[in-house]
Amino acid sequence: MESTAGHVAQELLRQHEGISEPTTFRLLGLDWDLLPGVYAPHLTRSAALYAEWIPYPTGGSLCEIGSGTGYLAVTAAQRGCRYVHATDITSAATENIALNAQRHSVDDRVSVFKGDLFAPLPEGERYDVIFWNSNFVETLDSASGPNTAGTDDLRLAFFDAEYHAHSTFLRDAASRLAPGGRLLLGFTSLGNSAKLTALARDHGWRPKLLRGVSYDTTFGERIHYQLIELLPLAPRHN
Structure with missing residues (x-):
């Protein structure tokens, strides 16, 4: 059963x-560009x-x-970050990010990098805040989930085979945080907490729930949306 x-x-x-x-969509009181194949x-x-x-x-x-x-x-x-680095693994998304940075006249502060997780970022760059709205739907292998033609890139926005991406994110994040930096994850009750x-x-790391709220979806499910902060574990004393 699904x-x-x-x-x-x-x-x-x-x-x-x-x-x-x-096309375009309306969000946060503004219009945004949307390209096919992008979440x-x-x-x-x-x-x-x-x-x-x-x-x-x-x-x-912010990254x-x-x-x-x-x-x-x-x-x-727009909210005052001196510079923002935005990554995505797909070409359509990186093009889309650049379009919206130009549309809203912040392309001098938003840099776009194509690649998986932290891999495409400049070597040695560290950030005050890192945020990932993760692909929280766990699957057993890379072939799991729908295989509808044209949705391969979009599947990456939803499905994470055996949480490999989450593991890599958690493994590499510490080397990308500035001193005192904050590591944040968008997650939901549909994920494997x-x-x-x-x-x-x-x-x-240890997860700490910062914010959360539940809504009914148009699909007949109730989802609890969560903003999780990942805090360093206290050092162990031998």
């Missing part, structure tokens, strides 16, 4: 299939929530992993 998380993700993927041409943040409640919940480091730096359309990276620049906690501990 899991609740898998059901919701597949329904969202079906909605994305209808986006076959460049559409206006289709769920989480986008506006995270944009309001993130503690933007005024005058500091957004998996930025998609770039709405949050742009918002960070027990596995996330175990992976976090394996890599020296």
